[in-house]
Every structure is written in structure tokens, then in C-alpha cells.
Amino acid sequence: MKNLFLMWCKLLLIMASTLPFSALAGPMGFKDSWMSMGDFSPNWREAFVNYAVTPRDAWGMSQTYMRSDDKNLTRDLTEVTYTRLLHRWNAKNSQANLWFIGGLGVVQAHDETLDQGLHQGHGFSETRAIASPGVQFDYETTRVYFATTARLYRAQGTAQKINHDYGSVRAGFSFYEAEYEQTQPWFIVEARRMHALSDKTEITPMLRLINKNYFVEAGVNNSRQARFNFMYIF
Amino acid sequence: MKNLIKLSIFAFILLAGTAHATVQTIKVEVNGMVCAFCAQGIEKKLRAMPQTKDVYVNLKHKVVAVELKDGQTVSFDVVKDLVKDAGYEVSHIETINQPVQEVKASMPKD
Numbered sequence: 393m394k395n396l397f398l399m400w401c402k403l404l405l406i407m408a409s410t411l412p413f414s415a416l417a418g419p420m421g422f423k424d425s426w427m428s429m430g431d432f433s434p435n436w437r438e439a440f441v442n443y444a445v446t447p448r449d450a451w452g453m454s455q456t457y458m459r460s461d462d463k464n465l466t467r468d469l470t471e472v473t474y475t476r477l478l479h480r481w482n483a484k485n486s487q488a489n490l491w492f493i494g495g496l497g498v499v500q501a502h503d504e505t506l507d508q509g510l511h512q513g514h515g516f517s518e519t520r521a522i523a524s525p526g527v528q529f530d531y532e533t534t535r536v537y538f539a540t541t542a543r544l545y546r547a548q549g550t551a552q553k554i555n556h557d558y559g560s561v562r563a564g565f566s567f568y569e570a571e572y573e574q575t576q577p578w579f580i581v582e583a584r585r586m587h588a589l590s591d592k593t594e595i596t597p598m599l600r601l602i603n604k605n606y607f608v609e610a611g612v613n614n615s616r617q618a619r620f621n622f623m624y625i626f
Numbered sequence: 627m628k629n630l631i632k633l634s635i636f637a638f639i640l641l642a643g644t645a646h647a648t649v650q651t652i653k654v655e656v657n658g659m660v661c662a663f664c665a666q667g668i669e670k671k672l673r674a675m676p677q678t679k680d681v682y683v684n685l686k687h688k689v690v691a692v693e694l695k696d697g698q699t700v701s702f703d704v705v706k707d708l709v710k711d712a713g714y715e716v717s718h719i720e721t722i723n724q725p726v727q728e729v730k731a732s733m734p735k736d
Contacts, residue, residue: 422667423711447711482658482715484688534660534685572662572669572683604662604669604683625666 419491419528420450420475421625427452428626433596433619435459435589440473448477454495458545458556460589461615464504467556467589469522469545471497478527488531495524499547501554520554522547537578538563560584564600575603580611649725650694652705655718659688667712675700675708682726684733688717693726 421427423444431438435458442452456469473495481488499522526543539562547554564580578600585593596619598611609621659665665683668690672681677698682691690709694700706716722729 422671422713425667425670447713477713480658480713484657484717485660487658487660487664532660569686570662572665572685574662576662602661602663604666607663623663625663 419489419493420444420477423447425625427623429621429623431619431621433613434617435461436586442473442475450475454497458586458589461591465589466502467545467554468500469495469497469524471495471522471524486531486533489529491528491530493526493528493541493543495522497522499545499554501547501549503552518549520547520549522554526558534569534576535566536563537565537580555587556589557587558584564598572604575601577601580609648696649723650699651722651724651726651729652692652694652700652702653720653722653729654690654692654705654709654716656688656690656709657715657717659683659685659690659714661685664713668709668714671708671712672705675704680726682730684730687733689729689733691722691726691729 570576
């Protein structure tokens with residue numbers, strides 16, 4: 393069983409190494425470390441890198457691509473990010489964290505729905521300032537994991553206001569406890585919603601592999617779209 | 627000749643025991659250490675100390691052991707601060723005369 397998971401792990405690591413650096417995530421690493429993260433699916437692609445200037449504060453950059461289910465709306469965000477560990481509860485056998493995650497930057501919005509009928513040839517496209525403050529709470533032991541995130545994505549537009557507020561809940565369990573040097577497999581289910589991009593809740597069951605050097609997740613959502621996430625600290 | 631051999635064996639055992647006694651390992655119990663990916667910061671911070679010979683991390687028992695190079699010392703406060711920088715809290719810290727490999731072997735397997 394463990395050998396099978398190790399093979400999975402190696403396969404995912406090879407996949408990760410073939411992705412561009414822009415495929416990176418996770419709120420932040422330890423002091424003086426760089427954290428990179430990627431979240432990839434056809435409708436949501438996020439690359440994020442930050443540097444922890446203190447054990448509780450990190451500054452970084454992120455690039456996010458969002459697309460509606462009908463593929464008519466697309467958003468490209470480029471942001472400077474700030475991550476703050478608001479509070480951490482370190483217990484003997486568990487850890488819980490409350491994070492602030494925020495970004496300020498620009499969004500390039502494009503709406504193909506205005507490219508029809510009388511509006512043909514006038515597809516709406518503009519670039520605006522955007523703010524994306526959010527909070528995340530997570531709780532973890534060596535066997536169970538829970539996290540919930542709420543984040544606003546707001547911008548003022550000339551044609552329309554942009555509101556793609558985001559919410560997600562994740563929960564899962566590990567198949568067994570692992571030594572520090574071993575890779576630990578987890579089963580995680582995530583439910584997330586993105587305002588004005590999708591009418592339905594995206595549900596993604598994922599296999600997560602945690603190693604002391606890397607963190608990868610892969611799954612298929614309820615729209616049969618592949619999803620791949622990873623984090624790396626260097 | 628026999629006495630010489632006995633004396634040599636005795637001297638070897640005595641020296642070996644003395645060498646073992648000089649091993650300095652700082653053993654730390656860490657609260658919140660539940661994930662290998664997150665705990666890598668502790669290992670990296672402790673390995674970066676010039677006095678460090680080896681580091682052992684046990685997630686299940688929340689133990690970190692830092693074996694120091696011969697003749698080196700590190701204050702508990704330095705270790706506590708490094709663990710804190712990595713995002714964790716030290717619940718107990720002590721110096722033991724065991725190399726990291728012995729600490730690893732002594733950990734319960736269950």
C-alpha cells in the first residue's frame with residue numbers, strides 16, 4: 393500500500409517539475425523562507441509566491457486566472473499579496489491557525505456575452521484595480537484536517553462592478569500516520585463557490601501527498617475537470 | 627601478555643564510554659508539530675546552526691533532537707527561538723548524552 397502511494401508521489405512530483413513556476417500556493421512558510429503554491433483547473437489557475445519576513449508576516453505576488461462555467465467571462469488578476477498569521481494555537485497533538493490573506497492589484501476583465509446581437513464586435517474588456525481581502529481558518533492533527541476560507545474579489549468597473557467573492561471548505565483524513573521522512577497520503581474533499589463565475593458549488597475529492605519537501609494534491613471535480621495543487625518551500 | 631590484553635580492553639571500554647558521555651544532544655518536545663511539510667522549517671533552522679551535527683524529527687511523539695558537534699554548546703533560548711521562528715512552541719527541553727541515532731532507536735514504534 394505504501395509503495396503504491398510512493399509511486400503516486402513520484403509521478404506527481406515529476407508532473408510538478410514539468411509545470412512552469414507560475415503554478416504555485418499555501419499561506420506562508422517559516423521565517424526567512426519562500427513559499428510557492430499553485431492551484432490549477434480549467435476555470436481557476438492561481439500561482440502564488442511569498443517571502444516570510446517574520447514568523448507571522450509574508451509579502452508576495454500572485455497571478456490568478458478565473459473563468460466562468462460558460463467560458464464567456466474571464467479575469468486575469470495580478471496582485472501584490474500580504475499574508476498575516478493572526479493567531480496560532482499550538483497544542484500537543486494539533487495545530488489551528490487563523491490567517492489574513494489579502495491582495496491589491498489589477499484585474500483584466502473580459503466578457504464575451506456582450507459580443508452578441510447588437511453588441512457584436514464590442515466585447516467588454518477593461519483593466520481595473522482590484523482588492524481581495526480574506527481570512528482562513530484551519531485545524532490539523534496528524535490524522536484529520538479542516539480548513540475554511542472566505543475571500544472577497546472586488547473591483548469597480550465602468551461597464552459593471554466586479555464581484556467574485558470566494559468561499560471554500562476543506563476536510564479530510566490521512567490514511568495512516570507517517571514518519572517525518574515518509575510521504576503521508578490524505579483524502580481531502582473541497583467544496584468551493586465563486587460568485588458570478590459559477591452557479592454551482594464545485595466539489596473536488598483529492599488525493600493529497602505530504603512530504604517534508606513537498607505538498608501535492610490531485611483530483612477531479614464534479615464537472616469532471618482535473619485539479620492539481622502544490623506547495624513548495626525553499 | 628594476558629594482563630596487557632585485559633588492560634587494553636579496559637582502556638578501550640573506558641575511552642568509548644567517555645566518548646559517548648561527551649555527546650551533547652538537545653532533546654525538545656514541540657507543540658503543534660503535526661505535519662512534515664510544515665515542520666521542515668524546524669529541521670532547516672536547526673541544521674543551519676554551525677554547532678549542529680545532526681537533527682532528528684519525530685512527528686508522532688512531537689520530539690526534535692539536535693546532536694551537537696564535539697565541544698559545541700547551544701543555549702536553550704537559541705533553540706527555543708529557532709523553533710518559535712519556525713512557527714511552533716517548545717513544551718519541554720533538556721540536554722541528554724545520547725547521539726541522535728540512539729534517540730531515534732529509543733522512540734516507541736506504536
